[in-house]
Amino acid sequence: MRKVTVKGVGFIPISECWERGVKDLFVEAALKAVDDAETEEIDSLYVANMGGALMQDQLNMGAIMADVIGKAGLPATRVEAGSASGGVAFHEAVKAVASGYSDCVLVGGVEKMSDVLPEVVNSSMVMTEEQEYTAYTGVTKAGLSALLHRLYLEQYATPAEIGMMAVKSHDHAVGCRHAQYPFRMSIERAMDSPMEADPIHMMECSGIGDGAAALILCPGEDGVVVDASVVATDHCSLTDREDPLNLMGVKKAAERAYRMAQVKPSDIDLLEVHDDFTINGILSLESLGFVDRGKAAKLVTNDGTARDGIIPTNTFGGLKARGNPLGATGLYQLAEVTLQLRGEAGDHQVQDAEYGLAQNMGGTGSICSVNILRGGS
Amino acid sequence: MRKVTVKGVGFIPISECWERGVKDLFVEAALKAVDDAETEEIDSLYVANMGGALMQDQLNMGAIMADVIGKAGLPATRVEAGSASGGVAFHEAVKAVASGYSDCVLVGGVEKMSDVLPEVVNSSMVMTEEQEYTAYTGVTKAGLSALLHRLYLEQYATPAEIGMMAVKSHDHAVGCRHAQYPFRMSIERAMDSPMEADPIHMMECSGIGDGAAALILCPGEDGVVVDASVVATDHCSLTDREDPLNLMGVKKAAERAYRMAQVKPSDIDLLEVHDDFTINGILSLESLGFVDRGKAAKLVTNDGTARDGIIPTNTFGGLKARGNPLGATGLYQLAEVTLQLRGEAGDHQVQDAEYGLAQNMGGTGSICSVNILRGGS
Numbered sequence: 001m002r003k004v005t006v007k008g009v010g011f012i013p014i015s016e017c018w019e020r021g022v023k024d025l026f027v028e029a030a031l032k033a034v035d036d037a038e039t040e041e042i043d044s045l046y047v048a049n050m051g052g053a054l055m056q057d058q059l060n061m062g063a064i065m066a067d068v069i070g071k072a073g074l075p076a077t078r079v080e081a082g083s084a085s086g087g088v089a090f091h092e093a094v095k096a097v098a099s100g101y102s103d104c105v106l107v108g109g110v111e112k113m114s115d116v117l118p119e120v121v122n123s124s125m126v127m128t129e130e131q132e133y134t135a136y137t138g139v140t141k142a143g144l145s146a147l148l149h150r151l152y153l154e155q156y157a158t159p160a161e162i163g164m165m166a167v168k169s170h171d172h173a174v175g176c177r178h179a180q181y182p183f184r185m186s187i188e189r190a191m192d193s194p195m196e197a198d199p200i201h202m203m204e205c206s207g208i209g210d211g212a213a214a215l216i217l218c219p220g221e222d223g224v225v226v227d228a229s230v231v232a233t234d235h236c237s238l239t240d241r242e243d244p245l246n247l248m249g250v251k252k253a254a255e256r257a258y259r260m261a262q263v264k265p266s267d268i269d270l271l272e273v274h275d276d277f278t279i280n281g282i283l284s285l286e287s288l289g290f291v292d293r294g295k296a297a298k299l300v301t302n303d304g305t306a307r308d309g310i311i312p313t314n315t316f317g318g319l320k321a322r323g324n325p326l327g328a329t330g331l332y333q334l335a336e337v338t339l340q341l342r343g344e345a346g347d348h349q350v351q352d353a354e355y356g357l358a359q360n361m362g363g364t365g366s367i368c369s370v371n372i373l374r375g376g377s
Numbered sequence: 378m379r380k381v382t383v384k385g386v387g388f389i390p391i392s393e394c395w396e397r398g399v400k401d402l403f404v405e406a407a408l409k410a411v412d413d414a415e416t417e418e419i420d421s422l423y424v425a426n427m428g429g430a431l432m433q434d435q436l437n438m439g440a441i442m443a444d445v446i447g448k449a450g451l452p453a454t455r456v457e458a459g460s461a462s463g464g465v466a467f468h469e470a471v472k473a474v475a476s477g478y479s480d481c482v483l484v485g486g487v488e489k490m491s492d493v494l495p496e497v498v499n500s501s502m503v504m505t506e507e508q509e510y511t512a513y514t515g516v517t518k519a520g521l522s523a524l525l526h527r528l529y530l531e532q533y534a535t536p537a538e539i540g541m542m543a544v545k546s547h548d549h550a551v552g553c554r555h556a557q558y559p560f561r562m563s564i565e566r567a568m569d570s571p572m573e574a575d576p577i578h579m580m581e582c583s584g585i586g587d588g589a590a591a592l593i594l595c596p597g598e599d600g601v602v603v604d605a606s607v608v609a610t611d612h613c614s615l616t617d618r619e620d621p622l623n624l625m626g627v628k629k630a631a632e633r634a635y636r637m638a639q640v641k642p643s644d645i646d647l648l649e650v651h652d653d654f655t656i657n658g659i660l661s662l663e664s665l666g667f668v669d670r671g672k673a674a675k676l677v678t679n680d681g682t683a684r685d686g687i688i689p690t691n692t693f694g695g696l697k698a699r700g701n702p703l704g705a706t707g708l709y710q711l712a713e714v715t716l717q718l719r720g721e722a723g724d725h726q727v728q729d730a731e732y733g734l735a736q737n738m739g740g741t742g743s744i745c746s747v748n749i750l751r752g753g754s
Contacts, residue, residue, distance in 0.1 A: 001476055001477040001478075021509060023509070044608075050436065051430070051436070053428070053430040053431055053501075053504060054430055054431075056508060057500075057504050057508050057512065058504055058507075058508045058512075059427065059428070059457060059459055059501070059504040059505045060457070060458060060459040060504070060505035060506075060613075060739050060740050060743065060744060061457075062457075062458050062465070062610070062744060063458070063459075063610040063611070063613055063626075063739065063740055063743040063744040064507055064613055064743075066610040067507070067610065067611075067612055067613045067614075067617075067743070072610055072611055072612045072613075072617075072625075073609055073610055073611070073625065073626070073629055074609070074610055075468075075607070075608035075609055075610070076458075076608065076610050076744065077456055077458065077465055077468070077469060077608065078456065078457045078458060079454055079455065079456060080436060080437070080438075080439075080455045080456075080457055081437060081439050081440070081453075081454065081455060082436055082437040082440075088439070088454055091452075091454070092454060092469055092472075095469075095472045095473055095476045095478050096472055096476075098476040098477070098478065099378055099472045099473075099475040099476030099477075100378040100475070100476075101378075101472050101475065101476075123434075124430075124436070127430060127434050127435055127436040127437070128436045128437035129437075130435075130441055130444070131433060131434050131435045132398060132400070135434065230452070231452035231453065231454065232450055232451070232452055233439070233440040233443040233444065233449055233450055233451055233452070233453050234440070234444075234449055234450070235444055235449045236437075236440055236441055236444045236449075240444075240449075248449075248450065249440075249450070252450055362437050362440065363437050363440055366437065366440040366441075366444070367437060367439060367440040367453065
């Protein structure tokens with residue numbers, strides 16, 4: 001199996017792009033990655049996208065994007081895994097290089113959510129839950145995470161301690177030019193915001209935005225290397241899970257990834273976790289093994305996830321403040337980890353970072369990718 | 378790069394499954410493949426599906442299907458490439474094994490079209506075309522292929538010669554227990570049927586049906602081996618193509634596949650081509666290199682694609698008569714090729730077959746997979 005290295009990254013600021021289409025966004029991120037990698041010798045393409053069929057009436061985005069980046073002819077594969085599409089597509093791109101099938105892969109993710117009404121976004125998102133027993137009830141994604149949030153509140157933390165996950169993500173987004181919400185947010189503002197799905201406040205949820213991010217992968221061991229790439233799943237319905245606060249998919253993916261990279265959580269220098277709702281960021285910190293059960297909200301509250309904390313987390317603002325363009329999100333995470341490991345994170349830099357981990361989830365944790373990157377020494 | 382072998386296949390009869398859901402179909406095919414492979418040691422899953430978001434309100438089918446086959450926890454990836462989803466998912470599954478990431482992959486495809494109105498199926502299908510310049514016009518998939526059909530008629534063949542593609546596929550479906558339309562159809566019936574999109578008659582189009590097919594892939598060189606697996610793309614819009622009757626994506630995929638397998642078209646003993654419309658089957662025969670430009674309709678008419686012909690094609694009825702459940706179609710083709718190479722094709726057997734090729738297209742040829750399998754000697 002060949003080692004895989006990240007040759008280039010590119011992404012656009014997450015915002016509401018009223019004057020551009022989904023293809024425009026993808027092209028911009030792809031060309032930036034090409035510039036960054038200083039190569040045009042791309043020999044295959046992976047496209048991560050979640051809701052194009054529902055938001056742009058567009059399927060077959062592999063071929064579409066190969067064409068618009070000027071590379072019609074290339075092999076192209078669209079991967080969809082809900083909001084884990086980006087991380088899972090990266091995993092497939094890693095295999096393409098590791099296997100020898102490709103020598104230079106562009107993996108790009110895109111989602112354009114501002115074109116459609118919020119209810120279309122919401123109904124698209126809940127389609128990542130099993131339809132016949134869960135989604136058909138009319139529950140929302142926030143509603144499902146609210147069940148976990150309530151369970152956690154009963155056992156481990158106060159509302160404000162969980163809400164601090166959002167506050168800290170906003171702290172990290174300040175000055176981030178690609179973040180959708182690059183401003184501080186107080187815990188009072190979060191706690192005073194309306195309920196999205198009781199007990200989740202609106203300001204504990206990631207928002208709706210448009211974005212695209214891309215990475216270029218090649219064989220090799222120079223620069224930023226992929227030391228582990230893993231995907232795992234969990235029971236889709238919360239009622240099928242023995243212990244809903246234990247995200248089995250996250251845990252399985254992480255355990256396999258640590259084994260593959262031959263590291264332990266304490267070796268990881270920075271982390272991107274899937275904080276689409278505050279509770280999911282909290283549970284991810286625990287299921288990834290960075291803190292004991294029931295302790296993550298306190299870790300966050302006590303600045304343990306700050307850039308100079310025990311485990312620097314969501315260093316550009318995470319899903320909450322950098323933004324969460326669904327199919328592209330996992331690739332933003334991986335691009336950010338790459339910048340950190342290259343020492344190119346500017347004001348967001350985590351000092352002396354060698355290992356970075358990105359965790360991307362779909363459904364309510366029914367699918368999870370964990371990728372561990374290692375910086376050049 | 379490890380060699381990859383097909384350990385097992387499973388599929389259900391294509392029909393209108395009013396009393397079962399999309400998960401039921403997938404499970405049945407998957408369990409049949411598991412039985413056939415005599416192993417339950419599956420370590421990862423690929424799911425091919427095209428229109429679940431539109432026809433079942435279901436995204437995230439990787440995790441959903443891992444769960445319903447009783448394997449929550451496994452890595453799972455949904456691949457979508459229009460009606461080439463099956464072939465492209467197979468390609469990704471091959472890389473998973475070749476790379477060493479997986480030792481036993483289940484790749485399954487499913488599509489359930491009978492649940493929804495035909496106009497929903499049609500609008501889903503045309504979403505595999507580029508939306509902003511092509512699909513938005515209201516053209517149908519048949520309408521786009523009709524342009525190619527008309528061009529071919531002007532230069533190379535009569536309507537009946539092209540229509541023979543459908544007649545011959547029906548001949549091959551007779552006695553096939555998993556075929557949706559296992560009966561003979563005369564050329565008169567095809568030519569007398571109403572126009573679907575002039576000059577394409579209704580009886581030259583594949584129909585609407587539900588199906589699921591699965592294969593199990595492992596490392597090794599025993600039994601049926603994957604000698605080449607390639608995906609290529611073409612300009613999505615017909616107006617961007619220099620020569621619309623030359624399917625560049627098909628040609629590129631085929632050329633790379635022949636090189637990878639170190640064979641020429643004359644070494645191939647049987648063929649599954651993507652005859653969703655008669656003209657696409659005809660053009661595929663040419664672009665794959667089995668017959669010169671403009672000669673395929675005559676080859677078909679003169680029985681060159683019969684089971685004892687020059688190049689036995691669509692030996693269980695092809696998309697036209699076996700059926701075309703979109704995301705599952707490419708995996709039906711590969712399962713059928715496997716049966717042939719094992720000598721288990723019964724009345725459909727092509728004698729002494731060593732090499733089989735399956736070609737699966739999405740869009741109007743904007744994406745194409747070519748997989749070449751070799752039988753045990």
